[in-house]
Amino acid sequence: MVKTSYMRLKGSQQFRQRLLLSTLSATPVIIEDIRPDDSWPGLRSHEISFLRLLEKITDDCVVEINETGTKLKYKPGVLMGGKHLMHDCGLSRSIGYFLEPLIVLGLFGKKPLMIRLKGITNDSKDPSVDTFRSTTFHMLKRFGVPSEGLNLKIESRGCPPQGGGEVVLSVPIIQNSLSAVTWIDEGMVKRIRGVTFSTRVSSQFEHSMRHAARGIFNRLLPDVNIETDHKSGPDAGSSPGYGISLVAETTSGCFISADTAVSYSRREDTDDIQDEEQEELTPPVDVGEQIASVLLGEVEQGGVVDSTHQGLLFLLCALCPQDVSKVRVGKLSPYAIETLRHIRDFLGIKFVIMPDPTTETVILKCVGCGLKNLSRKLS
Template sequence: MGKVTYKRLKGSQSFRQRLLLATLSSTPILIEDIRTDETWPGLHKHEISLLRLFETVTDDCHVEINETGTKVKYKPGIIMGGRQHRPHDCGVTRSIGYFLEPLVVLGLFAKKPLTITLKGITNDSKDPSVDTFKSTALPILKRFGVPSEGLELKIESRGVPPNGGGEVILSLPVVQSLTAVNWIDEGFVKRIRGITFSTKVSAQFENSMIRAARGIINPLLSDVHIFTDHRSGPQAGNSPGYGISLVTETTSGCFISTDTTVSHTRDEETSGLADDEKKGLTPPEDVGHEIANVLLGEIAQSGVVDSTHQGLLFLLCALCPQDVSKVRVGKLSPHGVETLRNIRDLLNLKFIIKPDPNTESVFLKCVGFGMKNLSRKVS
């Protein structure tokens, strides 16, 4: 065997995408200087958990972490997928949404369809909630030719910070390759759907959020349905909390979403409860009011996806066959810009970016990397 050549990267940013793109392109990577200047240097718990997750769904993957956690060597393996019988514990420093974005893309190119149970936080204010993922990210995959059959995210129980206790089951089909898209028409708003949830608090919190959200949206659109999901007992996880997820469907089949969660949070550095434990939580009326306004802001940006899902959209475009994909998004989000840089660095692929003079949206065009699932049997 020859000596392995590692592509050298620095810093803690974009850890998820670097692992994902390195695995898909079979590029061994060496990440150095991970939070070397911070009080708590090195990898955080959720990043170590993500590495373990990649080890679970791949075979012959090799990970080396130095003593301080500031340096990681990662040599990708073969993406196996299959039915994972042991649940993966995502911990309580980041929500399950943090793990889902790289996992759904990775699983498409596995040897066998993936089914895996993830445990931890289902809803928080940092990452997209599992509800948003189900209503928005999965339809985006279908745009790129991923079959509906076998594509599912089931919420078994909910868990909010600080102690989690949620559980979801993700099922993914495998594809031979994705389909390039020409997706630039955002269409007109057709309907708005949503879901509120509450765990270990009164169900009245949900009604208050719905009334407040409807107060903003109903004067503009009549087709609005917001469902409730009140959990108690083991299905409510280990901490009290409540939240709302809203999604807009347009006439051209775009899904624009936003969500938020209110709960006490844990201070990552001390593992104790953060200062908001001493303060009262945001009233549900304010939560509903705020999230409805955020959704209207996302719709106004004229993109085919919301700002949260720009990264996923660009990744899928980049992994398409060597054909042209053209998409339109609103103002580029920091996550979207970081994704474009990672695609350039690890796939050697660049997007052509052109602003739309009539709106504040941006057109992006690229020729795909030509990612093929070599381990899947052709029927």
Template sequence: MGKTNYKQLKGSQSFRQRLLLSTLSRKAITIKEIRADETIPGLRTHEMSLLRLFETVCDDGVVEVNETGTQLKYKPGTIMGGKNLVHNCALSRSIGYYVEPLLVLGLFAKKPLSIRLKGITNDPRDPSVDTIRSTTLHILKRFGVPSEGLELKIEARGVAPNGGGEVLLTVPNVPKLTSVEWMDEGMVKRIRGQTFSAKVSVDFEHSMRYAARGIFNNLLPDVHIFQSHVSGLEAGKSPGYGISLVAETNSGCYISADTTVSLGRIEETEELDAEEKPERKPAADTGDEVASWLLQEVEKGGVVDSTHQGLLFTLCALCQQDVSKVRVGTLAPYAVETLRNIKEFLEVTFDIKPDPSTGTVILTCVGSGLPNLNRKLS
């Protein structure tokens, strides 16, 4: 065996993407100076949990972390996939943080992936499990991923701080991804949504739905927001509520927005006495805000919303060696980071052209042609 060459990286930024692209491209990495100058240096609990998740779905990988957690050596193994896998996600990030890389890893695994994830299902920081189900999975289908075997089942809700949620994710394997020309965002033909409430009154859901519908009903007739009030074990360990909305267009695009309010969350930086805490906004305001946020995402244009730009570019870069061309709204900071990481690991460069007439951006690339070398040929 030859000596392993490690790509040298610094800092904590793009940790999840670097890990994913390292695994897919089979390039070993060393990351130094991970939050070295911060009060609490090193990897966070959710990043350590993500490393363990990669070890769960891959074989023969090598992970070495120094005592302070400020340096990581990672040599990727074979992406195996497999059935009946279980992972307890760290409660500092929601399940959505772990699902995005899992979706891509699963496509290039040796066997179909079926994994049970436990933790927080809905949190304002990451896409909720509802948004992943209503929007993210549809994006994968554009690239030739079959519907059969691609599913996210919500078995229990869980909000911060104590979680208690549970989902079952299944991802099929593909020999390769199909390149796309995805330029037409179309016109919104309907709005769909999902509210949930756990360990609180269902009135929170009524308020959010009524407020959101009050905005949408002035714009189009086909609006339906479903309710999901859960109790007992299905409600997890902390009280909270939330809403996920998706605008479906006549060209097959799904634009989403969501948020969650956790009534049990204790902010990490909070030093105020209980009496000094600011009053929590009414649930109706939450419905108003997410509905307005969704309309802003639609107004920006593009075939995906800001949250999904990074995933879209990653899938384009992993496609067969053919041209992919996509239209998005204003590039989000996370999407710009994604483009840099793709260039570094996959050596794929995107041609970026603003379209002044629509305020959108058109990105073109030739895919890396990454084949699924792990998958058994039938």
């Protein structure tokens, strides 16, 4: 493929997805016009941090950034993986931001990946570490990822703005390639599981969230079990916060998740386009009700995954061997649509997208690009 020529892209959107696909498809990229008109132009600290992380898990990759940080040149290297790695994710985005691409990259490494990540474990922007354990990992298993070695250990939790959480992620490598799926039966919700957490606040907050969420579910389903995970002392990170992660399991083995966390906002973020975050925290009862509603909304959509996981689902389908994958999702999220476009640009794969009017869902079909774990072969 293109070895010397760079693929040219613009803007900071889908930053992780672009670098991920660039790495997997060995396509060097140049990204220009990264926030040129912002009062703080160029790459954000979490994006720099992600580049550093890529340097850690790959060999021989080249990253060049211009003075203002508005232009990035990235030449991917060979995915190495490896044990006992450590990365400080910083405080501008949570660990979930890094986990999303990392769990895919890890699969195609030379050695299994084991990395300790420090930073924010739970916030409202990115999927929480609990959701990765309860939902995302199950999705990976569908695609033939071995369940041994796939693990995420939460050693301590950290909320914004100060963080202080720590997790250890292990991702196995796939021996050859993923396996294609036909995954269109979303089934019926048979149980709802979840976990609440609280750091540096009373554990009473958790009971309120739990109670409120249960109140909504119990009219639909008796089998609701929400655990609590109260952290105190050094395990609780440096900032107060509380939150909840819920997952609905269906009869056909689908996992639909929703999560959120509440804590005081980050100070530096204020120049971003962001809703004016009130410093008054949402009461736990409202948080519980809100997230239960989000979950029911996701269930109502009727896909095999929730809207947060659509992008990952399509990505995994595209990385499969040259077999047909068929999946059903609810309304396409903007992030998923961008993902589909990037998959086309990098891997040359177009999905066949068919709406299913009777159930108001969308069925997508594609033939995988047949990505093999090439790094492994070298060894």
